[in-house]
Amino acid sequence: MIDHKTDRVIRTVADLGMDKAEQVFTKLLKTSVKIEIEKVYMADISDVTASANGLDTKIIGASVDLKGEIPFKFLFYVEERDSMLITDLMLRRPPGTAKEYDKYVYSAVQEAGNILASAMAGVFAADFKMRLAPQPPTVIHSFTGAVFEEYVMSTAASADEMLIIESMFKLTGHDLKCMMYMVPLCGAEKLIEFITSGIY
Amino acid sequence: MNSDNILSGQAPHLMTGADGNPIIVVGIADIKVGKAPHNVRTTLGSCIALCLYNAQMQAGGMLHLMMAEPPAVELAKGEIQKKAKYARTGIPELLRQMRISFGLEPAQLTAKMFGGANLLPNVTRNIGQENEVAVREILRGYGIRITGYMTGGTKGYKVDFDLNTGKVRCQLFGEAAQEI
Numbered sequence: 001m002i003d004h005k006t007d008r009v010i011r012t013v014a015d016l017g018m019d020k021a022e023q024v025f026t027k028l029l030k031t032s033v034k035i036e037i038e039k040v041y042m043a044d045i046s047d048v049t050a051s052a053n054g055l056d057t058k059i060i061g062a063s064v065d066l067k068g069e070i071p072f073k074f075l076f077y078v079e080e081r082d083s084m085l086i087t088d089l090m091l092r093r094p095p096g097t098a099k100e101y102d103k104y105v106y107s108a109v110q111e112a113g114n115i116l117a118s119a120m121a122g123v124f125a126a127d128f129k130m131r132l133a134p135q136p137p138t139v140i141h142s143f144t145g146a147v148f149e150e151y152v153m154s155t156a157a158s159a160d161e162m163l164i165i166e167s168m169f170k171l172t173g174h175d176l177k178c179m180m181y182m183v184p185l186c187g188a189e190k191l192i193e194f195i196t197s198g199i200y
Numbered sequence: 201m202n203s204d205n206i207l208s209g210q211a212p213h214l215m216t217g218a219d220g221n222p223i224i225v226v227g228i229a230d231i232k233v234g235k236a237p238h239n240v241r242t243t244l245g246s247c248i249a250l251c252l253y254n255a256q257m258q259a260g261g262m263l264h265l266m267m268a269e270p271p272a273v274e275l276a277k278g279e280i281q282k283k284a285k286y287a288r289t290g291i292p293e294l295l296r297q298m299r300i301s302f303g304l305e306p307a308q309l310t311a312k313m314f315g316g317a318n319l320l321p322n323v324t325r326n327i328g329q330e331n332e333v334a335v336r337e338i339l340r341g342y343g344i345r346i347t348g349y350m351t352g353g354t355k356g357y358k359v360d361f362d363l364n365t366g367k368v369r370c371q372l373f374g375e376a377a378q379e380i
Contacts, residue, residue: 045227045229046282050227051225054241142373145244146244147356149244150320153266156285160281
């Protein structure tokens with residue numbers, strides 16, 4: 001469980017990153033983008049992945065490692081059926097142009113993940129004097145559970161619980177929802193210690 | 201199920217399939233055991249799902265393991281909290297649960313194994329293959345026969361283990377499901 005104070009601190013920091021990402025995406029897509037922090041929580045790795053493993057959905061996700069003193073693992077994903085729409089929007093093409101899961105779709109999801117992760121890294125650098133270097137994104141197209149398995153693997157290898165920051169990404173005028181997750185690889189305690197030392 | 205919050209931790213471990221049979225969902229580093237009419241389901245990348253089954257009792261269990269061996273220091277100290285994370289500790293734990301829940305011994309069980317894919321490009325260490333090798337070796341030590349498997353490759357796996365029959369419906373991403 002995360003206490004109320006911790007929840008607020010993490011949300012505040014994450015909100016700064018999301019605000020930046022909203023601006024970048026609104027400009028890129030020429031449509032209003034709203035990114036909201038849905039939840040910040042500690043979860044058992046088995047419980048949290050069982051949720052994904054029970055689903056029949058397929059997704060395309062871009063995973064980005066943010067390396068630095070407080071490393072994060074970032075995931076942006078879109079459900080398979082929505083990936084073509086986001087590709088068309090990013091490429092400024094009429095919706096419906098993309099017809100298959102090809103290199104354009106994978107590149108669009110990869111670029112979206114890269115932009116969002118970089119926005120988060122930028123906030124940490126500017127507001128907390130912390131350098132986080134985004135690594136090249138990895139794109140995985142698979143069952144939802146398989147994508148999450150690869151996403152949480154590096155954290156789960158060293159911890160039985162993980163702190164998850166879950167956000168939803170909505171595009172005005174389009175029935176499209178994307179999700180973003182951030183998992184600090186250093187654990188919740190070190191993250192809070194770092195953030196609070198930057199604030200006070 | 202609401203797919204908006206996939207990792208919310210709120211989704212149940214017990215679902216109902218299209219055929220009305222209850223489905224037990226297994227997460228990573230997790231073990232679940234059950235009897236007919238349940239199905240046991242998981243999804244895999246580089247992890248391995250080990251399914252043990254006894255046809256007479258229509259009872260079985262699934263281990264979803266992440267890695268072959270625990271860190272030596274943790275193993276020596278006996279500090280492994282999540283035994284299901286590793287083949288070395290997870291298989292004995294699955295056998296223990298099969299014994300406690302159903303009174304079944306290793307000699308009364310058969311095994312099937314799935315997963316161990318290498319989904320990430322540019323990753324040189326093949327964790328999936330290491331997992332498979334470890335599982336085979338440990339099962340050999342218990343004298344448990346592997347009656348079916350589908351492992352390796354570069355695609356995700358979806359696995360549905362039917363405890364009514366012991367058959368496993370295994371689907372590789374983008375391909376038709378196979379019954380094993």
